[in-house]
Amino acid sequence: MKLTLDQIQSQNNYQSAEHNRSFEFLAESLEKKGIDVESLISKLQELQIAIPSWALGTGGTRFGRFSGGGEPATLIQKIQDVGILHALNQSSNAVSLHIPWDIPSDYQAIKDSVSEVGIGFDAVNSNTFQDQAHQAHSYKFGSLANSEQAVRDLAVEHNKKVIEIGEKLGSKALTVWLADGSSFPGQHSLRKALENTHLSLQEIYKAVPDDWKLLIEYKPYEPSFYSTVIQDWGTSFLLANKLGKKAYTMVDLGHHLPNTNIEQIVATLMTEGKLGGFHFNDSKYGDDDLTVGSVKPYQLFLIFQELVKGFKETNNPPLSWMIDASHNLKDPMEDLIQSVQAIKLAYAQALLVDSKSLEAAQEVHDVAGAQEILQDAYRTDLRPLLAEAMRRSGGAIDPIKAFRSLKVRESLINERGLKSIASGL
Ligand code: AOS
Ligand code: ZN
Ligand code: ZN
Ligand code: ZN
Numbered sequence: 001m002k003l004t005l006d007q008i009q010s011q012n013n014y015q016s017a018e019h020n021r022s023f024e025f026l027a028e029s030l031e032k033k034g035i036d037v038e039s040l041i042s043k044l045q046e047l048q049i050a051i052p053s054w055a056l057g058t059g060g061t062r063f064g065r066f067s068g069g070g071e072p073a074t075l076i077q078k079i080q081d082v083g084i085l086h087a088l089n090q091s092s093n094a095v096s097l098h099i100p101w102d103i104p105s106d107y108q109a110i111k112d113s114v115s116e117v118g119i120g121f122d123a124v125n126s127n128t129f130q131d132q133a134h135q136a137h138s139y140k141f142g143s144l145a146n147s148e149q150a151v152r153d154l155a156v157e158h159n160k161k162v163i164e165i166g167e168k169l170g171s172k173a174l175t176v177w178l179a180d181g182s183s184f185p186g187q188h189s190l191r192k193a194l195e196n197t198h199l200s201l202q203e204i205y206k207a208v209p210d211d212w213k214l215l216i217e218y219k220p221y222e223p224s225f226y227s228t229v230i231q232d233w234g235t236s237f238l239l240a241n242k243l244g245k246k247a248y249t250m251v252d253l254g255h256h257l258p259n260t261n262i263e264q265i266v267a268t269l270m271t272e273g274k275l276g277g278f279h280f281n282d283s284k285y286g287d288d289d290l291t292v293g294s295v296k297p298y299q300l301f302l303i304f305q306e307l308v309k310g311f312k313e314t315n316n317p318p319l320s321w322m323i324d325a326s327h328n329l330k331d332p333m334e335d336l337i338q339s340v341q342a343i344k345l346a347y348a349q350a351l352l353v354d355s356k357s358l359e360a361a362q363e364v365h366d367v368a369g370a371q372e373i374l375q376d377a378y379r380t381d382l383r384p385l386l387a388e389a390m391r392r393s394g395g396a397i398d399p400i401k402a403f404r405s406l407k408v409r410e411s412l413i414n415e416r417g418l419k420s421i422a423s424g425l
Contacts, residue, residue, distance in 0.1 A: 233249055
């Protein structure tokens with residue numbers, strides 16, 4: 001199934017009177033404060049967030065999986081789903097593949113299906129945290145960090161293969177997330193595991209094309225419960241620095257111990273020009289992979305506030321924007337729409353911050369004043385602005401409402417059945 005512009009505009013017609021009223025009211029009050037509404041809108045229109053292929057089906061937990069219907073079973077169906085999301089919000093023009101969950105067999109067919117829905121390929125993700133059928137060596141005790149050379153070689157080869165696949169598709173980044181670590185003290189040598197990881201990454205780095213990025217994720221625990229080799233931004237940053245200018249640290253919002261100051265990590269990485277991109281999600285406890293902005297929207301705003309400042313004040317290169325979420329209860333497509341909206345809203349709020357006044361308040365140590373400035377931006381309801389940006393790009397004023405009224409899920413169930421299963425976690 002595919003959504004047409006006509007279908008979306010017919011939905012917008014029902015909402016336009018109400019929308020126009022609230023947008024005009026907001027635009028007027030922003031302009032009174034000296035804010036350039038048109039430039040805000042075009043910045044919002046530009047921001048595109050890639051959709052992970054693995055988030056289009058129901059994820060589940062280790063205790064069970066309760067699948068919805070009409071889930072995409074093939075790569076082409078996943079691409080169609082991203083096409084639907086992009087038609088609705090005009091903000092998700094790329095898909096991020098996970099190899100070997102997504103192995104393109106017919107490249108031409110895959111390329112045709114992305115161009116048909118007007119999207120492209122974002123970062124490709126390698127997977128050395130699971131064994132595949134008929135694999136010569138096991139990743140049970142690690143991949144790039146493994147004490148056995150043969151296992152490390154296998155994992156390095158896999159990453160090179162993923163780069164080759166990405167090159168054929170037009171990706172420009174490889175994301176590496178490693179489950180490597182230990183679950184018990186003494187299980188392996190902490191120093192050797194890190195050094196092996198470094199050496200293996202060096203081999204992979206040689207295969208990274210010059211116009212690509214190598215994005216290194218970190219995560220404190222899970223599935224390893226005692227030590228994870230790349231446990232924090234510092235370890236990722238250290239490796240990225242040793243590897244060279246194509247390597248960057250990737251921040252997955254769920255990969256921090258509770259209460260970690262993520263915005264400060266973002267600020268530090270940008271100062272060093274080593275922030276590569278994001279896996280957006282939200283969490284209460286650990287790597288919960290919940291809808292972006294569902295638990296800590298203020299944190300998301302503060303992260304974006306650092307990003308907006310960093311874009312102006314540092315030479316950090318452009319970022320990769322991706323969602324990394326898992327859906328147990330909601331319709332995955334509705335959840336992804338909500339996540340993209342939350343990201344764009346946080347961006348809009350951050351663009352609203354009166355940075356000159358904030359700096360002035362900081363200079364004179366006006367602590368209360370600084371908080372007023374931040375919260376004035378955060379507490380402005382910018383949803384009509386976001387809706388207007390999507391509407392002008394040809395998307396829906398209210399993408400979730402349109403998704404429901406156009407009965408997208410029902411059509412997908414009709415097409416694919418109730419029991420279709422997406423590959424992946
Ligand atoms: C795992 O926790 C990481 O977030 C990775 O990005 C992983 O590849 C992805 O979540 C798919 O499981
Ligand atoms: Zn991730
Ligand atoms: Zn994760
Ligand atoms: Zn996650």
